[in-house]
Amino acid sequence: xxxxxxxxxxxxxxxxxxxxxxxxxxxxxxxxxxxxxxxxxxxxxxxxxxxxxxxxxxxxxxxxxxxxxxxxxxxxxxxxxxxxxxxxxxxxxxxxxxxxxxxxxxxxxxxx
Amino acid sequence: xxxxxxxxxxxxxxxxxxxxxxxxxxxxxxxxxxxxxxxxxxxxxxxxxxxxxxxxxxxxxxxxxxxxxxxxxxxxxxxxxxxxxxxxxxxxxxxxxxxxxxxxxxxxxxxxxxx
Numbered sequence: 001x002x003x004x005x006x007x008x009x010x011x012x013x014x015x016x017x018x019x020x021x022x023x024x025x026x027x028x029x030x031x032x033x034x035x036x037x038x039x040x041x042x043x044x045x046x047x048x049x050x051x052x053x054x055x056x057x058x059x060x061x062x063x064x065x066x067x068x069x070x071x072x073x074x075x076x077x078x079x080x081x082x083x084x085x086x087x088x089x090x091x092x093x094x095x096x097x098x099x100x101x102x103x104x105x106x107x108x109x110x111x112x
Numbered sequence: 113x114x115x116x117x118x119x120x121x122x123x124x125x126x127x128x129x130x131x132x133x134x135x136x137x138x139x140x141x142x143x144x145x146x147x148x149x150x151x152x153x154x155x156x157x158x159x160x161x162x163x164x165x166x167x168x169x170x171x172x173x174x175x176x177x178x179x180x181x182x183x184x185x186x187x188x189x190x191x192x193x194x195x196x197x198x199x200x201x202x203x204x205x206x207x208x209x210x211x212x213x214x215x216x217x218x219x220x221x222x223x224x225x226x227x
Contacts, residue, residue, distance in 0.1 A: 008152060032214075043116070043202050043218030044155070088154065092214060100214060102147075104154035 003027050006089055006103030015112050019076040023089035023103045026070065030091040030101075033065050035074045038086045038105065047087070048074070079110045114139045116219035118203050124225045125193055133188045133222050135203030143206045144186040145170070145216070146178065148199040155202065161186055193226040200224075 006023045013019055021035075031052055036044035048063045050056045050072075056063045062075040072091075076083055089103040116137045125131055137144065145160040147170075157170030161180040175197055177189040186205075190197060200223050204216040 004154075006154070034215075041221070043204075043220050044216075045218070046215045049215070099157070100216065102155040104152055 001026060003101050004089060004091060004103045007106055008104050010107040010109055012109040012111060013079055015079060015081060015110055017079050017110070019079050019083070019108060019110075021074040021076075021087050021089075021106050021108070023072050024070055025072070025091055025101075027091075027093065027101075028067075028070065029093035029095050031094065032092045033063070033072050034090040034092075034100070035061075035063060036088040036090055036102075038088060040085075044088055079108075081110050081112045084108055084110050114217070116203055116205055116217050118201075118219035118222050120222060121220060122223050124227065126227050127194055128192050131190050131193060131224075133190075133201060133203075133224070135186045135188065135219060136184050137186075137203075137205040137217070138184065139205060139207075139217065140183065141205035141207050141217070142183070143208060143214070144180065145204045146176070146186070146188045147202045147204065148172065149202060149221075150199050158188070158201075193224075195226045198224060198226050 004025045034049040035047045037047045038044040050063045050065050053065050053067045060077045064073040086105040086107045088105040092100045119134045142163050146158040147155040156172045159178040161167045203219040206214050206216045
């Protein structure tokens, strides 16, 4: 079983839709949860990070962590064609020296 | 501009022909890492370096070598490439690995095809 599971998609939505991207994980030691966005032919860029459980909001993006269920989500409100990219969840723990484990990434298409 | 650069961006080679992919960062970061990205498998770490002359294996180190002689550079060496090393490779750097979280800055990627 992979430490981090992420549905690869692709996920196709119309412009303006609310998008929900999710990851599950098995290692209860994970404390830091990140979302990276990767445009085609580019390297990943950090979009948001969250520590432990709870929500974090940044503009149209909301990151949620439910440690009891080992489940994290990224919500995108009012999705735009420019949001079309691959979204990778990532996690790390102090044990293991903060090594980052990445999900496989979900490819998102937002249609105009 | 703060960035991680990689060269070459695209490379087609043949089995057994030694190659080097260069990586350089201008942010004075201590930590550097190499990943490969394959469909359905995500980013898998090949090697990482905590500082100059300090390197260690990641999850998939077989067939690869690295060196860290200068803080800014972290080349990836394939001594005898094989077709199963065909992949998209990313170099990444971050200020440190011992802080609360570790934002990594990625290079643009190197697409390698081994025939």
